[in-house]
Amino acid sequence: MRIVVCVKHVPDIQGERSFGADARVVRGEDDVLNELDENAVEAALVLAEEHGGEVVALTVGPDAAAGAVRKALQLGAGKAVHVSDARIVGADVIGTAVVLAAAIRKIGAAEPVDLVVTGMASLDGLTSMLPAALAACLDLPALTLAAEVSVTGTTVRVRRDVGEVGEVLEADLPALVSVTDQANEPRYPNFKGIMAAKKKPVEVLTLDDLGLDAGETGAAGARTRVVDAQIRPPRPQGQILIDSGDAGLALAAFIAERKFI
């Protein structure tokens, strides 16, 4: 089975995240592999281990984003593709999906891709729309937000809990699956994996290699734009009470004063 796992380099959620003067997210060397993509890599590796085959890690982003595919290689992906082109800067979710779709088609041209795996969301944007958009661009069935994923023969099946609904969904391969952080416990890269990753190939592609033009992605092709972004003032320091036996009464009074009852 040939699996492409999509990964993203994102600003560290534990660090200071910000927008630049151009109203774009500030990205850089301190960025990390999107934590939720570790679940995607894990799911892809487990399926490849069970069914045989290869995992190809794919990312789109500036030079530093190579860090995301490098981590995937350390974890066990066999090779990586990094789409990097200045004309992609400013892409929105659909523009990103268009580039990923073109890259997956190119990867599949050599040898067909059976499954595309993604995380449930990127921790910078958090909208969870990319997987569905990518599947639509590739005209693949999308089994999203999987808490469990299994492949039997040429059928992929997921179990998912979305809001108040629990579902079991199924589709024929090729398909796209996005996995949640409930799906598995991602492995850590070990020394052997880190050393092996240095020898694994990372193919760097541009829009020209993918046969895309600038109008289909990047700022030129974006169908949405960030009009403005502002840092929020910190919440004013509230009142802190140490309970000496009547804090429950104080809580009730606080709630009543604000007319919540």
Added chain:
Amino acid sequence: MNGPALVLVDQHDGALSSPTRELLTIAREVAPGQAPAAVWLGDAGELAMSELGAFGVGTVYVPEFGGTSPFVAAAAAEALAAVVEVAAPSVLFFSSTFENKEIAAVLAVRLGTGVLADGTGVRVDAAGTVIIEKTVFAGTWTSWCAVTGGTALIGLKAHATEPQEVAAATRPVVETVAVSFTPSASAVRVVERTERHAGGGRPELPEARIVVVGGRGTEGDFSLVEELADVLGAAVGATRVATDEGWIDHSAQIGQTGVTIAPKLYIGAGVSGAIHHRSGMQAAETIVAVNTDSDAPIFELADLGIVGDLNDVLPQASAELRRLRGE
């Protein structure tokens, strides 16, 4: 605005969801002088017609699914594409749930238009462009975004506005829309589907005005959290730890990978406030925290922070609230 504003209707048990009421209110505001239109992905017989009329809806579009499952995003998107063709809306509003966001993402690809989600409010600029406000980076930044052309697909979270009915209710017209589904619409097969609504007559978590949340500090006993929630008519939420431990259903998880809430009042009991949780609740208007650890990060956000044991504080508060209400 060219064309009406169209709202994707979500209903529970024959009543409009509260985000749908908010979206219908916003739809009237962004396209003044035009009755908002609505679209319902379900059986026309189940529609909450009088409520739709109370919010001034002119036409309700009901696509015909035939044997195709409306629960598959690809099918729902094809149905919506057919409705967009008939209704020619300037904007389609949807409530920003996981399901709706996926439908909208597929629709954006199909229509070649832009999609925005997770807005906490909207305004219209001088040129008539709808601009949404978003809270990002775990509540530390606000961004404003717009769709730059075509039918704008815009997802808003609950509490984006106060729902407001019209002075004179309309009589909405139901228009069924035929859809020519492609094979992609049925490529995903629904093998099993179960709906589990919030128990005990409690409000749905994303829509609730008040949410009481239990974390690690409950040590698995949610009864005091539930008691306070029921006194307040609140929804019950939980942290990742609590759902991972199986103390409460996964659907109650608030945070980065669970439900994002923006209630009027958030009460966290035994919740430390890790970043994963904060990104799901930081937009709450008023935040109260009860925790034995005075260094818990949630106290940095709290309007009222109580350093104390929830086993003492919660029952005392519940009893006092009942007394204040004269029970």
